[in-house]
Amino acid sequence: MNPPLQTWIEQLRSGDVRTLARAISTVENRAPGWSELLKALFPHSGKARVLGLTGPPGAGKSTLVDQLARFYRKQKHTVGIVAVDPTSPYTGGAILGDRIRMQEHFSDPGIYIRSMATRGSLGGLARTTADVTTVLDASGRDLIMIETVGVGQDEVDIVRLADITILILVPGMGDDVQTIKAGIMEIADIFVINKSDRDGAENVEREIRSLQSLAIRNDGWTPPIVKTVASQGLGIDKLAGAISDYESYLQEKDLALTKSVENWQERLVEMLRDALLDKARGLMTDGDMARYAAEVAEHKRDPYSLVEEIAANLGKS
């Protein structure tokens, strides 16, 4: 380990926010040294509690995350927030919102908010989010909240990174609650009905209960349903209570490590896929790719045999 890296890590671990921001940018942008940095930081990670919060657009996720941050700050915990806003056609409001939120918390270095809006064309957002979480974790933050709009598989992959996953719903979703798939039912450790002062909160609760009766969790936990009105700070203490109940349950049943091993099995496969892709790209020039693509586009060559050939030759060179 070279001295500058060591210095960097010492500054990061001392809580310096500018070093933290620089380290996160290095990892997020895959700037030179990102891999060495992560390797050096990894042994310092694993101490933070990681919450994943997801829900449909308009569920009030940001407000709820802010209120939770305030709650934990009062208990002197340091907080890191990763707000994931995939660059997608129909979302995008989060960026401006996050700037406003960052200003509001500007005076408190105990809350660090990072907005992630870019996404690689091969769906690397979940991996980058995981790496940014590792940096925040190694920097000594007590609590990390990953917040994302729950609209696709990438988002499900992102919340899977968390130790505890919270699904935020709102009254008035109509039939949408009925269409929540088994996948998300298995992932959610805690349900929140936010804006619960609105009509229909009981309907949402009934829907969740009836879906829960169909889903069997491996760990035997029955996810509680917590009602909040985040904009008025109502129910935040109950949510924090539910979070700590689940943590106690994991500890009691010795499930935290099992959950982490399962997550790492998936993440290692994804990391390996990315590493192999980099390797494959390194072995092929842009000219090769253009030539292959032209042959396939002109139907002179079938892409299935071609890809098999390239993959078979990969080890030989």
Add this chain to the structure above:
Amino acid sequence: MNPPLQTWIEQLRSGDVRTLARAISTVENRAPGWSELLKALFPHSGKARVLGLTGPPGAGKSTLVDQLARFYRKQKHTVGIVAVDPTSPYTGGAILGDRIRMQEHFSDPGIYIRSMATRGSLGGLARTTADVTTVLDASGRDLIMIETVGVGQDEVDIVRLADITILILVPGMGDDVQTIKAGIMEIADIFVINKSDRDGAENVEREIRSLQSLAIRNDGWTPPIVKTVASQGLGIDKLAGAISDYESYLQEKDLALTKSVENWQERLVEMLRDALLDKARGLMTDGDMARYAAEVAEHKRDPYSLVEEIAANLGKS
């Protein structure tokens, strides 16, 4: 090529719908023989026109696609529809809807509708959709429509498969139109404002125009804006006209092949990634993976160095 495969392909190319359904299932489920089937079918593909249609939930995509199918059926074209409904927490209404649609068209073998609702954990839906499209194409369908809810990167990848991409918007989206990112502006070859009898259609049009003035397309095409009321069949002829205008433009400027080569460059990289992942998985037993994951979860080993090691060793065995 073994005789049964040859027979299968002959039946498929003769237009037999049950063989088509079986071939699609084989490819979609990666059932034994899927790879050989695709290799054999690929040389027969490339003749169909492929339309990609995307838009937010509630934009009336299915109705519009049905109306287009009716329009092209009157012109004696055969039609294949791939309705992609990613298994995501907040969509899922399409399955029942598709069953109803399929019943409606049941008496006409000239329209074949396939609903795709599953998604691999590593985001392979775009690839499977591409493969299903190849089967439909090779089976001799004149026109293939890929319909997907435009909510994430996967969906953008799916509509990228198409020769012509149509973005469907509706009045009353509020600020959502403003948040349409440059990415989708570049992809859309034609804009549709559906439900254009509602208030606010002019607003949507103005928004699109002002976003268009910011986006520069490589091919020099200015995407037209077509107003429809799909539920009443209004504007469908104009949309078909816009589609054929764009096709003429591509032909005139000799751009169709360029577009196809660009798409194949991306697809080949994705296919290669999947092939390498399969290779990597084949080299590691479940026991290896579980052991590695446990070492990382216990922070005895950093995952970044581990993955580099595995990737480096891949060629050696």
